[in-house]
Amino acid sequence: MRVLFVEDEDKIAQAVKRGLELKGYAVDTVADADNGLSYAIDPDYDIIILDRMLPGSMDGIEVAKRARAEGQKAPILILTARGSIDDRVEGLNSGADDYLIKPFSFSELVARMQALLRRPPINSGPVLSYENLTLDPAKYEVFRAGKPIKLSSKEFALLEYFMRHSEQVLTKDMIINHVWNEDAIVMPNTVEVYIGYLRSKIDRPFKKLPPLINTVRGFGYKLSRQV
Numbered sequence: 406m407r408v409l410f411v412e413d414e415d416k417i418a419q420a421v422k423r424g425l426e427l428k429g430y431a432v433d434t435v436a437d438a439d440n441g442l443s444y445a446i447d448p449d450y451d452i453i454i455l456d457r458m459l460p461g462s463m464d465g466i467e468v469a470k471r472a473r474a475e476g477q478k479a480p481i482l483i484l485t486a487r488g489s490i491d492d493r494v495e496g497l498n499s500g501a502d503d504y505l506i507k508p509f510s511f512s513e514l515v516a517r518m519q520a521l522l523r524r525p526p527i528n529s530g531p532v533l534s535y536e537n538l539t540l541d542p543a544k545y546e547v548f549r550a551g552k553p554i555k556l557s558s559k560e561f562a563l564l565e566y567f568m569r570h571s572e573q574v575l576t577k578d579m580i581i582n583h584v585w586n587e588d589a590i591v592m593p594n595t596v597e598v599y600i601g602y603l604r605s606k607i608d609r610p611f612k613k614l615p616p617l618i619n620t621v622r623g624f625g626y627k628l629s630r631q632v
Contacts, residue, residue, distance in 0.1 A: 429558030
């Protein structure tokens with residue numbers, strides 16, 4: 406799950422980034438509105454968190470408006486110290502999906518993020534499913550054929566990316582850009598290692614079932630019954 410956090414207060418940005426990474430999110434941080442907008446129009450983000458008051462040529466409200474105008478469909482959560490009803494209405498009317506008042510607790514931020522992520526833009530429920538494999542982003546649970554599967558945070562993020570793009574070929578670059586932070590140094594063989602980890606947990610223990618993580622030679626990988 407990839408997150409964009411646009412926040413000019415470095416202590417807040419780094420604290421939230423560390424906390425979300427511990428929960429398995431890949432987090433990119435930006436400190437001003439203009440760069441924030443250039444990132445916010447990237448369709449690869451699953452959720453965007455915007456501070457309202459930002460340095461630059463616009464505020465967070467305008468970033469949200471312009472990102473929506475460019476076709477961004479990811480949930481947008483606005484953070485602000487301004488909590489009047491008019492401020493909240495303005496934020497929601499800009500295209501944001503939720504509004505959290507500063508100071509805020511990290512646990513509430515995560516809860517609101519999870520609530521927004523349970524409302525995906527395309528018709529699907531909060532629990533992702535493919536064949537007999539299910540993944541619950543909110544409960545951090547994975548099952549195949551009714552059997553629970555324990556995954557590390559990075560394995561979970563990788564599988565979630567596959568399940569949100571089932572039947573699509575995902576290149577190594579696409580996987581790296583989505584599952585790892587922008588500033589992370591990730592080699593292509595790292596993807597191969599994590600693909601191996603996933604296969605050892607969701608395919609190999611189920612020998613009577615078809616493998617779901619398949620290699621598309623020369624292109625990448627695909628979650629499917631067959632290539």
